[in-house]
Amino acid sequence: MNLxxxxxxxxxxxxxxxxxxxxxxxxxxxxxxxxxxxxAGFQDKDVWLRTAIDVGSEGWAHFDYVKMPDYRWGIFLEPxxxxxxxxxxxxxxxxxxxxxxxxxxxxxxxxxxxxxxTEPASVEQQRQLGSTCPSLYDLRNLFQVNVEEGxxxxxxxxxxxxxxxxxxxxxxxxxxxxxxxNPDKPRILEAFNQPCDDWLNFFAFTMFTDRDGKxxxxxxxxxxxxxxxxxxRFMLTEEAHHMFVGDTGLGRVVRRTAQLMKEGDVxxxxxxxxxxxxxxxxxxxxxxxxLFGGEISSNSADFFAAGLKGxxxxxxxxxxxxxxxxxxxxxxxxxxxxxxxxxPLRNALNEVLRGEYVKDCEKGxxxxxxxxxxxxxxxxxxxxxxxxxxxxxxxxxxxxxxxGNLISKxxxxxxxxxxxxxxxxxxxxxxxxxxxxxIGKIANWIAPPAAxxxxxxxxxxxxxx
Ligand SMILES: [Fe+2]
Ligand SMILES: [Fe+2]
Numbered sequence: 001m002n003l004x005x006x007x008x009x010x011x012x013x014x015x016x017x018x019x020x021x022x023x024x025x026x027x028x029x030x031x032x033x034x035x036x037x038x039x040a041g042f043q044d045k046d047v048w049l050r051t052a053i054d055v056g057s058e059g060w061a062h063f064d065y066v067k068m069p070d071y072r073w074g075i076f077l078e079p080x081x082x083x084x085x086x087x088x089x090x091x092x093x094x095x096x097x098x099x100x101x102x103x104x105x106x107x108x109x110x111x112x113x114x115x116x117x118t119e120p121a122s123v124e125q126q127r128q129l130g131s132t133c134p135s136l137y138d139l140r141n142l143f144q145v146n147v148e149e150g151x152x153x154x155x156x157x158x159x160x161x162x163x164x165x166x167x168x169x170x171x172x173x174x175x176x177x178x179x180x181x182n183p184d185k186p187r188i189l190e191a192f193n194q195p196c197d198d199w200l201n202f203f204a205f206t207m208f209t210d211r212d213g214k215x216x217x218x219x220x221x222x223x224x225x226x227x228x229x230x231x232x233r234f235m236l237t238e239e240a241h242h243m244f245v246g247d248t249g250l251g252r253v254v255r256r257t258a259q260l261m262k263e264g265d266v267x268x269x270x271x272x273x274x275x276x277x278x279x280x281x282x283x284x285x286x287x288x289x290x291l292f293g294g295e296i297s298s299n300s301a302d303f304f305a306a307g308l309k310g311x312x313x314x315x316x317x318x319x320x321x322x323x324x325x326x327x328x329x330x331x332x333x334x335x336x337x338x339x340x341x342x343x344p345l346r347n348a349l350n351e352v353l354r355g356e357y358v359k360d361c362e363k364g365x366x367x368x369x370x371x372x373x374x375x376x377x378x379x380x381x382x383x384x385x386x387x388x389x390x391x392x393x394x395x396x397x398x399x400x401x402x403x404g405n406l407i408s409k410x411x412x413x414x415x416x417x418x419x420x421x422x423x424x425x426x427x428x429x430x431x432x433x434x435x436x437x438x439i440g441k442i443a444n445w446i447a448p449p450a451a452x453x454x455x456x457x458x459x460x461x462x463x464x465x
Pocket of ligand 2: 149239
């Protein structure tokens with residue numbers, strides 16, 4: 001581990017002068033982007049951050065005060081496995097690819113660029129949140145997520161520079177040029193162009209949209225293209241914290257709301273009513289489902305065949321790794337009705353991965369509903385139908401109610417604000433967002449966490465202001 005190089009890394013960058021020069025040229029552009037589009041303010045403050053100093057199970061989680069621009073952006077891959085093999089598809093059992101297979105070069109570059117684009121996009125979406133943080137604990141968590149997404153961008157840029165030549169370098173530059181929500185040069189995926197300008201959005205985003213990341217990275221973590229697999233495996237260890245922030249964050253909002261429900265009118269008491277929380281769930285869940293791509297996809301079949309993108313926990317969950325003769329039954333819209341259709345399994349792998357994601361989200365909902373039970377509330381939160389409010393795939397262009405029944409466009413428009421945050425809902429939530437910067441204090445609309453970070457109490461100076 002060359003920790004004190006200009007670019008900390010465990011990929012022997014010093015021995016690859018060409019790659020090192022390319023990345024050292026990209027570094028100042030990255031820092032310019034961070035200054036312009038990273039968290040607004042707080043750049044000269046000490047933040048109690050976790051920093052990767054080693055990829056071993058213990059060493060990478062090093063905690064100390066760091067100013068965000070001094071965070072150790074770098075390139076960390078899980079160690080190579082000797083005799084790594086392609087784990088699925090038509091090349092099952094052959095040696096893993098150490099270089100990009102020629103025929104999949106463009107498609108693989110697209111996957112890496114699309115994943116890479118989400119990392120800076122989320123930092124851009126979240127850049128104003130520091131000025132309305134509910135506590136120092138939450139402020140620190142926000143910044144932790146932000147610096148790690150910045151480092152994930154580095155991970156993807158390393159692959160582009162290292163394995164895709166000139167095209168890769170151009171793509172790496174473009175990753176710093178697109179901007180979340182900018183109509184002229186938007187980010188690639190729509191969930192990453194949606195505003196994330198209040199903390200309820202932030203928690204729902206880290207719960208649902210970062211969780212999409214978990215499933216995409218997991219599918220790539222077993223890729224036959226070994227540099228990609230090793231990169232994704234390390235990123236997954238960080239992604240877990242992002243989902244923790246969202247899951248527990250929303251759980252704390254739910255808890256506070258349930259407490260206020262016992263005292264009287266939640267709105268009058270300055271809390272976030274349960275129906276608004278539900279609408280934010282509906283919004284981010286549906287946008288996050290789109291990130292998995294079309295239900296029926298020849299790309300997913302090609303990628304699986306090539307051994308590049310597998311199923312979730314391919315090795316652990318499945319006995320048979322070619323998936324060549326299986327059939328998957330899914331619901332599609334045909335002649336104005338929802339009907340089931342049989343599809344070759346390989347063409348349905350986006351939907352298979354999405355199904356795993358939905359199961360995982362359901363566990364989150366169960367946790368939040370347990371909080372409601374604990375606080376004596378009989379109301380329940382739920383996930384909308386996966387057909388609801390979709391913009392990609394088989395259900396795009398059709399309208400469904402929250403339960404997944406086909407309805408007309410007019411019916412959808414009439415009921416829309418019952419299911420999705422209205423302008424008033426968003427304005428109300430924003431009206432509650434006032435910063436709380438005192439140590440150990442917390443905003444009224446959210447409950448404190450059950451514990452602090454890494455053994456520290458909630459009453460700890462997580463950010464020195
Ligand atoms: Fe990430
Ligand atoms: Fe993340």
